[in-house]
Amino acid sequence: MASVFDLFDPDVSSGLPRPQGDAMAMFQRGLASAKRESEACASTGDILSAAAARQGKRMLDTHAERSRKLLEETGAVLSGLHHAQGKTALPQAWLEYQRDAAERAILAADTLRKRGDIFLAHEAADCPPVLIYDYETVMDGRDQPYPSNYMLLRILPPDGVVIDDTLRPYIIIDPRAGHGPGIGGFKTDSQVGVALREGHPVYFAAFRSRPEPGQYLSYVTRSEAAFVREVMRRHPKAPKPVVTGNCQGGWATLLLAATNTDLTGPIVINGAPVAPWAGRIGENPMRYNAGVLGGTWIPMFLSDLGGGIFDGAHLVQNFEMLNPSRTLFRKYTDLFRDIDKGDTTFLEFEKWWGGFFLLTEPEIRWIVEQLFVGNRLSKNEARLEPGRPVDLKAIRAPIIVFASHGDNITPPQQALNWIAETYADVSEIRIRGQRIIYMVHDQVGHLGIFVSSQIAKREHAEVGTTLETIEALAPGLYEMRIEDVKEEAGRQRFTVGFVERTLDDIRALDDGYTDERPFAAVARASEVQAQMYDTLMRPLVKALVTDTAAEASRALHPQRMIRALASSRNPAMAVLESAAERVRESRAKATPDNPFLAAEALWVQATEQMIDIYRDSRDMMHELAFFGMWSTPWSRVFGQTHEARRTLKSTDELxxxxxxxxxxxxxxxxxxxxxxxxxxxxxxxxxxxxxxxxxxxxxxxxxxxxxxxxxxxxxxxxxxxxxxxxxxxxxxxxxxxxxxxxxxxxxxxxxxxxxxxxxxxxxxxxxxxxxxxxxxxxxxxxxxxxxxxxxxxxxxxxxxxxxxxxxxxxxxxxxxxxxxxxxxxxxxxxxxxx
Structure with missing residues (x-):
């Protein structure tokens, strides 16, 4: 390095860089920077064009075919009406349909009244689990040194089922993402039912609707670890329990296994978004929400409006807006049209869907900041609490991952990409002594992965009988394949094969990482927004919100209002129950060939398609707006500090x-x-x-x-x-x-x-x-x-x-x-x- 004297010494200065050399270096750096930016802009253009092309093609293909069928059915409906008119039976058919529709409307409205009554009773009882099985409370998280609202339930076997305490116990962790626990044991063909039929002890990690004061997510993990220890203590002759986590409960299970490596047996992860930045261009619109609608500061603000409590009803509303034609329209029209088949299934599901659960502000902030926006878990930057990092490589138990191409909430890329981002190659998985087995289905949806889908049911059943075999596998990465073979004693049996895979097989499910760069800028912007809100607005909001106002904000949430106002406590609904009873006594159905029933079905399909066109257009605009805002040169530079992936060791370094x-x-x-x-x-x-x-x-x-x-x-x-x-x-x-x-x-x-x-x-x-x-x-x-x-x-x-x-x-x-x-x-x- 030159000294100040060297700069003015003629004998030395000749060897020092001169101004013209500096100018040339600056020019060359400028050219290199311009080249990089032009390539990046071209990449952004490719992403935008690919997104528009894929979204547009899918919309065109899907809605063109649906429109063609709609036109065919319109012709059939018009032909039916013309035929009825020719027989002078059209007025009679109209009167018959009017009475039938009015009666169905009364019965459907009465079902909504029942739903409102169930909702109020469920809330008054603190939203207990919607399990169809009897259970007893084994442990309560409130009694732990770090209290939480979680409970350990033991599922009591139904009549005719004998439990063998020496068999491997099952512990099921349901998602706490706005809804309550119990969906994993919602039906006899669910995860609980499959395990019970095989004679396994089954336990359930449930939770109350309200968190304990000052509860952190780390407290929940500590409670779950205590639950696993208690199950192991109760079954000393059994292998270590298998822990199954659904959706949010999936990454919670990973946290449990990574921070308590000595506790669990195999862990099963169902539809868990562990790598939430991942996805394919032109698909998976939910991952763009933070970049388009706002980042961490929004749940912080909503938590402050709730007096430090985040209302899970907000999350449920987000889920409903993901597919509004199904959740806001078709669900109710199906109830209206098929009311004569009964309303039991509708009310059972709505009891769970309408059970809204709360989180503390630190919990929802950790989930959004560390996981969904920050993507820190797969980058090995997540901290469960200060000084306690979470490293997924620390897990020693076999990991079984369910994913599905039909899941629009957690696509396969979000469920599996963490594997490719965590390990250098399959050799490292082997060297670390880990067994990771994954299955990807083509059709089953998000809820179907862990509720009662006939497709998913066989996979859960087969995993339950294959766990010992999985534990005998050599460490590595495997894809599990299931084929139907035969039926024995009224039960279908499957042949299972394990195919050794590489990380390239995981990456092949995605379309590269280029489209993930903008998420880094979103993550950094979210941090800045959160700090600004925390400094400038939060003191004012907290000062204005009282406990009464916080409770009122929850009671007046639209998701609760539409249920409560339809209940029997509303005086306007007083006459509905008796009217529905009279309709049931004198029900006069329209004949199946009534042309107005076909016209009704046509209207439902046309309206559903209109809503789907709105949804698809909205999703396309969100995606284009996201990449348009966060793929600019400024955004790329702004997000560089948050792009870094974890450093991976080579096989020789390991x-x-x-x-x-x-x-x-x-x-x-x-x-x-x-x-x-x-x-x-x-x-x-x-x-x-x-x-x-x-x-x-x-x-x-x-x-x-x-x-x-x-x-x-x-x-x-x-x-x-x-x-x-x-x-x-x-x-x-x-x-x-x-x-x-x-x-x-x-x-x-x-x-x-x-x-x-x-x-x-x-x-x-x-x-x-x-x-x-x-x-x-x-x-x-x-x-x-x-x-x-x-x-x-x-x-x-x-x-x-x-x-x-x-x-x-x-x-x-x-x-x-x-x-x-x-x-x-x-x-x-x-x-x-x-």
Missing amino acids: RSLPEVASALYNIERGGFPEAVIRMLILLADNRGTVRRDRLERSSQVLTQDEPFKSLGAERRALIIHEQTLIATYEPDRAIETLPSLLSTPEQRALALRTVRYIPGLAAEMAPETRTLLQRFATVLDLPADDADVTNDPLLDVQDTAGLLDAVSANAATAKAAAVARRHRNGKTAARQDD
Whole structure:
């Protein structure tokens, strides 16, 4: 670096940069910047044109076809009216229809009255869960050191159902996103019903309508962790419980598993928006709301109007506006037209849909700021509380993710992209010892994922019977595929296959990350807006809002008003109940061929299409406005600080992790279990697809046969993880050192027969599998044998004492290694980056 004297020293200054050089450098930087901006502007233009083209094409294709059908039905209706007129029956048909429509209107209005009465009674009872099953309260979050409004419920089995306390318990966490708990046990074909039929104990994490004073989201996570510990205490002979999280409960389950790595068994995530910036251009309009309608300051303002409480009715209203033709029109016209079929289903669903729950301002602010606007969970920047970061890599339990292309609230990209953003590649997933299994359906909608869809029901049922098999998988990323095969004893059975996937398969569901850059600018703008509101407006708003005004704002919310005003407490509805009763006694239905019924159906379809055209136009304008505002050069520069994704380690860098070093140090240590598991992992690396029958044999051997059964789930998982690391980093040495693990010829022969039993018949094996089995035999100094092993060799062993002795002999070594590894991990955790 030049000093002040060098600048004016003729002998030195010749080697210093001169002004003309500075000008040239500035010119070149300007050119480079202009080139980058022109490319960025071109990219923005591509996004806008793609959005307009895709939205326009979908609108054109969809509404053109619907319009064509509408015109055909219009012709049929006109023909029916003309035919009735020719028979001079048109006036009679009109009078018949008028009476029928009037009676249906009275009955439908009476149903809305019932809905209002149910709503008021439900609110007066503090909105208990809408479960169809009886239950008892096991724990109350109010009694915890960090009190929350959550409760742990034990589902009581219905008549004829016997619960086996040694089976894996299920804990279901329902979403707290405006509605109340219970949708996961809403019907017999729901998650609760599937688990109960299999004899599993089932628990439910429910919550009251009002949060505890001063409640934070971290308090909820602490309560849920306490619930899992209590379930484990109640079922000491059962495997660790599986925790199922629906929608918002899905990412809440990830928080629980990431901050309490020792608690859960497999976790099942249903339609959870973990990467909310993700999506495809021309689709998924809900992700643009913050950029078009406003960011974090809006829920802050609404919370202040509620006296520090955020009303979940606002969220419900947002959901309804997402598809107004369904929620604001068709729901009621279907009730009116089909009222003679009864109103039970309508009232059951509306009881849940109309149960509005509250959140504290810190809770809703964390959800919006850390997750939906900030996208901090997938970037590894989320803080559950000060000094307590949340790292999804810390999860050790198998993760099963449900997603669907038919879900317009949580599309597959938002449910799955966090995997590609969290890990460098599949090798890191394996090295971390994690198993991530995902399923993507083509049709099922958001609620159908965890309510009662016939499509989704089979998937939940199959996951419930496949968990042990999943736990026997080698660490990695898999797609789970389900096919119908046959029906046994009145129940449909499925064949399941697990296909090994890479992160590119996850990325292929999306259309790239270019369209996510504007969200970074939105995130930063949201932070600025929140700080300005917090400083300039919040003191005034809080000073003006009293407790009475806050309660009135909730009571006068439109979602509550339309229900309360239709109830029996409204004097204007007093005559409706008796009128409806008289109609039921003298009901006169119109004949099915009445032409005015067809005209009514035509009007409903035409009106629904008009609303859908408005919705599609609105969504397209929102998307174009979003990218138009937040893809400008200024916005890109403004959002650069919030674009950064987490730093990802390469496979070579991961080799320095303490658990990798410890595993490689133990490459020649172990016994029969380590040798068999190592060979199975090496075999798994040779296959892209893992059939259900092979998984069942592997699960049988690793969980039911000795000496593996005596290991226990935790020790078995530790061995699988350690042998996976060995097979990943030193595959050749892993094979060469097998003789060190198997000391006697009998053990070697039994181990090889056991490993040959898993893949099945030799004719069904891939050539790579047969070659590797031959290499095992050569290394173990055993004769080549291509004979099929059709029976479990470990079941044929009359005396496994020798094997058990080998397990015991290595137990002390393995335990000492595990203790040393945990000690090293604890010392180096603070130094490990992502």
